[in-house]
């Protein structure tokens with residue numbers, strides 16, 4: 586005969602259920618400050634929102650003029666600031682199990698008392714765990730938008746920015762230009778010198794492009810040996826100049842690969858956003874311009890408007 590396993594149900598503990606009901610009532614009705622704070626923090630994984638909540642709850646207990654938080658997350662500086670001024674400060678390095686989760690500083694015109702400092706430390710002791718989770722979430726979010734080889738934003742990040750740039754360009758009737766930049770004959774680099782040298786060259790190219798841009802411009806790794814650059818407030822002729830500057834920067838890279846020096850050239854396609862064009866249509870025109878640059882012999886820039 587087949588043995589059917591049975592599940593034994595443990596007997597309900599009436600007094601425990603009563604305690605749970607009471608705890609729920611207390612939790613809902615009149616939570617103490619620490620319960621309310623942890624509850625509010627647990628509703629979000631956004632570090633910015635969490636810091637807003639901390640500023641809000643902390644300010645109720647220990648008034649301050651301004652709060653600053655700074656942390657380096659995934660190669661980027663995360664900065665949060667609330668309020669203004671105050672010459673007295675108290676600064677806390679937030680550490681949990683030997684890992685740093687940033688520095689929080691409070692400023693005030695009036696000196697903080699010992700009792701107030703104790704209160705701030707109690708609050709920070711409670712917020713550190715939710716903040717650690719938010720820091721980890723931000724790290725993961727940024728990793729999903731970053732190319733692991735070059736450290737620059739990836740195709741997913743480009744998709745987000747192209748959509749935003751298309752909308753802004755349409756709304757403000759401003760020129761937004763897109764450059765697609767593709768290294769020439771890159772397969773030969775890999776074939777002749779190996780993937781390690783190829784990877785190094787891609788890293789150098791990403792750095793070279795970044796150096797050739799203004800801070801308002803942004804560069805993305807679009808595919809294998811292809812980069813995309815979004816240029817706000819830039820006409821097609823100005824974008825052509827930027828593309829030529831990028832090509833120059835790439836051509837000046839010189840990699841020592843033991844058996845000689847190696848350098849590469851690049852081809853660029855430029856397209857300036859048109860009226861109600863979708864990001865896909867915009868990208869397709871830049872790709873078309875790049876195709877023409879390759880077809881015309883490589884190591885050159887082609888602007889879409891000039892194709893005819």
Ligand SMILES: Nc1nc2c(ncn2[C@@H]2O[C@H](COP(=O)(O)OP(=O)(O)OP(=O)(O)O)[C@@H](O)[C@H]2O)c(=O)[nH]1
Nearest residue numbers: 767768769770771772773775780783784809810879
């Ligand atoms: N080392 C390295 N190579 C890559 C990476 N991604 C793509 N590639 C290589 O890039 C090369 C691209 O080759 P193709 O598409 O034929 O283009 P190409 O040789 O550059 O020729 P043109 O673009 O026509 O000038 C392939 O050999 C890919 O393997 C990468 O992350 N690292």
